Amino acid sequence: MSLNYLTPILLTKKFLPDLAKNKGCVVNVISLAAYIPIPWFGIYTSSKAALANITDALRIELRPLGIRVIGVYPGYVRTDFHSNTIVTPTASRARDSPKGPVLDPGYVANKIAEKIDDPRFNGDIVPSITYRVAGVFLRILYPLVRYYVNSWFNKSIGRLT
Structure with missing residues (x-):
């Protein structure tokens, strides 16, 4: 919670005068995980959901000051995050077969840089058409997503016992 939610808020507050001046x-x-109740990642997904909400609120609050607020919602990005955090057998199987494309970190960084350089852009970035479509459905169909994740989890746990 500190790293994913509180730190961005504190940094924004600290640099607000400079951001407004310039x-x-x-x-x-953020992460598309903000819209998925992922077993073993409840704290992570909750912190990302909170960051999504504050990002939207800041976009409204800071617009009059001329400050743009960009939310980035990557899907699965090829980093060491998953191998360093997922340790249970079932979670490891899920990690080893990601759903959807695996994005290159350089590609994601370039998409962010393009939008930062566009002085008219003040919104969200979802790199990859697949993840953009998934993001729309995740928001609209959240109860169905929750049901699917619950079913998957129960089946996965059943295989372990």
Whole structure:
């Protein structure tokens, strides 16, 4: 919670005068996981959901100051995050077969840089058409997503016992 939610808020608050003076830009790397109740990742997904909400609120609050606020919602990005955090057998199987494309970190960084350089852009970035479509459905169909994740989890746990 400290790293994913409180730190971006505290940094934004600290640099707010400079951001306003220079018509700056806040970039929060959120995650599509903000819209998925992922077993073993409840704290992570909750922190990302909270960051998504504050990002939207800041976009409204800071617009009059000329500060843009960009939310980044990558899907699965090829990093060491998953191998360093998922340790249970069932979670490891899920990690080893990600659903959807695996994005290159350089590609994601370039997409962010393009939007930072566009002084008219003040919104969300979802790199990859697949993840953009998934993001729309995740928000609209959240109860169905929750049901699917619950079913998957129960089947996965059953295989372990």
